[in-house]
Amino acid sequence: MISITNQIELRQLRYFIVLAEILHFRKAAEVLSISQSALSQQILLLESIVGTKLFERNNRNVSLNTSGKLFLIEAKKIIKQVDSSVQNWILQNEGKKGALKIGFVASAMQQYLPPILKSFDDEHPKIKLQLEELTNIDQLNHLENNTIDIGFMRSNKVNANILLKPIFKEHFTLVLPQDYAINTSNFKTIKQLSEASFILFPNENSPLYYQQILNLCAEHGFSPKVSHKSIHAPTIFRLVENGMGVSIIPNSLRDNFNYKVQYIELKNIPQKTELYAAWHKNNDNPALKHLLHLI
Numbered sequence: 001m002i003s004i005t006n007q008i009e010l011r012q013l014r015y016f017i018v019l020a021e022i023l024h025f026r027k028a029a030e031v032l033s034i035s036q037s038a039l040s041q042q043i044l045l046l047e048s049i050v051g052t053k054l055f056e057r058n059n060r061n062v063s064l065n066t067s068g069k070l071f072l073i074e075a076k077k078i079i080k081q082v083d084s085s086v087q088n089w090i091l092q093n094e095g096k097k098g099a100l101k102i103g104f105v106a107s108a109m110q111q112y113l114p115p116i117l118k119s120f121d122d123e124h125p126k127i128k129l130q131l132e133e134l135t136n137i138d139q140l141n142h143l144e145n146n147t148i149d150i151g152f153m154r155s156n157k158v159n160a161n162i163l164l165k166p167i168f169k170e171h172f173t174l175v176l177p178q179d180y181a182i183n184t185s186n187f188k189t190i191k192q193l194s195e196a197s198f199i200l201f202p203n204e205n206s207p208l209y210y211q212q213i214l215n216l217c218a219e220h221g222f223s224p225k226v227s228h229k230s231i232h233a234p235t236i237f238r239l240v241e242n243g244m245g246v247s248i249i250p251n252s253l254r255d256n257f258n259y260k261v262q263y264i265e266l267k268n269i270p271q272k273t274e275l276y277a278a279w280h281k282n283n284d285n286p287a288l289k290h291l292l293h294l295i
Contacts, residue, residue: 004049010082012046013075015039016054020072023062097126100287101148103139104131106233108152108275111252112168116294127287135205135231143280149288150279154250155208161281167295168275172216173254174264175240175247187264191220197227197245199236209273213248216271237261250275 019028019039029036047053054068064072088098104113117129134142139151143162158164174190176182182192194217203210217224227245230236236247237259250273254263277295279288 004051007049008046010079012042012049013079015042016046017072017075017079019043019055019062020064020068020075023064025062097124098285098287099128099130100150100285100291101130102132102291103134103142103148103151103153105136105139105153105275106133107154107250107253108168109133111170112275113152116291119294120291124287124290127290136207137205139278143278146280146283149283149285150277150291153276153278154206154273156274156276157207158278162278163281165277165292165295166274167277169272170275171251172212172248172266172269172271172273173251174266175237175249175254176262176264177240177243177246178260178262180246180262183262184264189220190216190266190269191222193224193246194220194222196225198224199228199230199239199245199247200224200226201231201236202229205231209250212271212273216248216269234258 015028015032015034018031019025022028022031025036025039029039032039043055047055050067050071052067053065054071056063056065102117117131120127121129132148134148134151136153136155139148139153140155140158140162142148143151144159152167156164156166174187174193198213200213201209213224228239230239233249233253233255236249237255239245240247241260248266251265256263277292279292
């Protein structure tokens with residue numbers, strides 16, 4: 001007996017995925033640039049091969065049944081893997097030697113990462129770097145799904161599949177409005193800000209950072225009043241600039257030119273913020289080891 005996998009064609013999977021997403025034979029056929037009858041025939045053939053109906057049809061509607069929904073998940077995995085493998089072959093065949101997909105939080109790109117990436121590019125010019133700014137949570141999801149090779153994040157809470165390496169430590173820095181009553185000349189401790197409104201990165205996106213801020217404030221006898229949250233430093237700076245509160249950021253994120261704010265680097269406290277490199281333990285991209293040698 002011929003196995004199912006030996007009978008299914010990639011084009012049938014692609015046809016199935018398009019129809020499953022559009023749920024309209026004529027429109028799906030137009031997208032695929034084939035006739036409606038050809039699409040219908042291929043779907044019927046696919047259902048015959050797998051031995052079950054994948055769609056419920058009547059004169060007006062097309063919908064996925066339970067088997068179809070399950071099959072869609074697996075079909076997408078197959079097509080994604082095939083496309084990825086072909087793309088990798090193309091890169092190697094063209095002499096590019098592959099690609100390295102990197103996720104990063106914004107602060108990593110301010111100071112730490114640029115010279116690392118420059119050195120990597122100088123040493124491995126045929127490896128294509130693909131960079132994407134992502135939150136800590138998004139990086140972990142991408143690592144689990146193998147859609148990035150390495151992440152640079154400010155979180156050390158990872159599961160057992162993710163390897164972690166601390167790579168850069170720096171001070172926290174206060175961000176205050178330019179005309180704020182507290183400044184570098186009269187600042188003593190963060191307790192002076194016990195009544196201030198704070199603007200912070202969200203806990204769900206940066207739990208380690210958020211907890212460190214809570215601990216810092218608790219050590220000085222208060223809990224911060226968090227009035228606003230943002231995942232983007234420019235938004236935080238603009239809110240502070242307009243008197244909506246104060247903030248605490250990694251020192252490398254400070255922008256000394258574009259905002260009417262002042263910075264006080266917290267050099268005399270034990271808490272520091274740390275940047276981590278993270279990658280999946282089963283990542284088999286040969287380019288990854290070259291970057292790990294540099295960090």
